[in-house]
Amino acid sequence: MHLIAAAVTTLALLPPAPLPAPPEVSRALGKPHDGRLAGGVPFPEQGPAFYTWDWGLKRSPNRVWRRYGTAKTVATTLTVLEEFRAAHPEAPRVGVADLSRPHGGPFGRRFGGLGHASHQNGLDVDIAYPRRDRREKPPIRPDQVDRRLAQDLVDRFVRAGARHVFVGLNVRLKGPRKVVVRLPNHDDHLHVRFRP
């Protein structure tokens, strides 16, 4: 009897337990061309496998507000780049350029460089092709692209489940139709779009 009474008294004195905060889950909202990003996470500034590149300022590293994605976009990209590094220890580090803004939304010309019509909901990542001269900056001309390494990057993103890998018209990169798609303005980088 005394034990039960003590237990009841103790319980009554305890402050109500605070409700745990719901975990912030990354969500890609809307479409890549008209969307937002909830619970986005920043892509790291640099690592052994990659540097980041700022299209607006034309320098490395990229500003942090230009490199937010869903947790899955960031994790999958990191895994691909680490595996690429392990397979090609002699290769230069890979350049990761823009993802999305911290809460997604428009990422057009007013943010610098050519801007992006897409990159609005945390699913898009720009990756500079590796250069034959191994410099850590995007190539300017297609003949500066190390096509063997660039093709391997394309293949790895396809295998990682990308919905699309957009590549340039003049870099002669290939892959499954409907996934690897040739577009203007992609002779210096490939653009990976993940599935929501």
Ligand SMILES: [Zn+2]
């Ligand atoms: Zn892009």
